[in-house]
Amino acid sequence: MRNTGGITMTDYGSVSTTGDTCTLYFERRLPHPVERVWRAISEPKHLIEWLAEVEIELRPGGRVTLRWLGTDEHGKQTGQPLAHGVISDFKPPHVLQFDTDVHGTLRWELEGDGSGCLLVFNAIGDYGDQLTKILAGWHAHLDFLADSLEGRVVDWPNWPRTRWEVLHGYYRSR
Incomplete structure (x- = not known):
């Protein structure tokens, strides 16, 4: 846990609304x-x-296309399968931000932290009644990122849906 401006942070993150x-x-x-x-x-x-099939032009203003590969238990695509965007902030190797047509703004910030790295991720958008699903999804993807850094790659046709379901239950109960 880390205290950031009076808010105690955990892997579960936080939400603010305007x-x-x-x-x-x-x-x-x-x-x-x-x-x-x-x-x-x-x-x-x-x-x-850990995230999606991505086409990306790594430069400010570069195009980004994300093709989500997760499916439900019947092999049907879950959620919006395709998002298009542009890189709106790009400072390698510390800041990468996409503005997308489906998922809003996605921002990753990296900072050296001892022998490792502190990753701060923000997703900014109008999520309406999908908020708990979006929270569970990003939480799971960040877990998948940590897994992939350890050599455990997501098998998308058989991705661990139960992890998402547990996370979604947690966020719904908050």
Whole structure:
């Protein structure tokens, strides 16, 4: 846990709202150097291991396409399968931000933390009645990121749905 401005943070993160806009805040301490985590969040061959199939032009204003690979227990695509965006903030190897047409703004910040890295992730958008599902989804993806850094890659056709279900139950109960 970390205290940030009076808010105690855990892996479960926090939500703040202004009007219809929600800002989801998560942080993770990862036992890997910033450069390694940067590759995991910015290179397509690593992004597919924990997030989605991604086409990305790594430069300010570069285009981003995310194709979500998760399916339900019947093999049907879950959620909105495709998002398009643009890189709106790019400071390698510390800041990567996408503005997307479906998922709002997605921002990763990396900072050296001893022998590892502090990752701060924000998702900003109008999530309406999907908020608890979005929270559970980003929490699970950040867990998958930590797993992929340890060599455990998500098998998307058989991804661990029960992890998401447990997380969703937690967020619904809050």
